[in-house]
Amino acid sequence: AGGPCGAGPAQGLIGRAVDSAVGAEAMRLSGAQTLRWIGPGQAVTMDYRPDRLNVEYDEGRRVTAIRCG
Numbered sequence: 001a002g003g004p005c006g007a008g009p010a011q012g013l014i015g016r017a018v019d020s021a022v023g024a025e026a027m028r029l030s031g032a033q034t035l036r037w038i039g040p041g042q043a044v045t046m047d048y049r050p051d052r053l054n055v056e057y058d059e060g061r062r063v064t065a066i067r068c069g
Helices: 006-011 022-032
Strands: 033-036 052-057 063-068
Touching: 006 022, 006 063, 022 052, 022 063, 033 063
Parallel strands: 033 052
Antiparallel strands: 052 063
């Protein structure tokens, strides 16, 4: 478990409330090794990691985007 990320299978989680279960499901679906939550206006590094899943969420703590890198 854990390897190169594939965000496609996790796209169905967009719109869900942010919680640990959503994070775990996103990791399982994507095959990613690490997870990074990105909140509204949060600064993040631009380094690319093929094993990392980025999950963005809005002010209402709902998932708005899921991508690898």
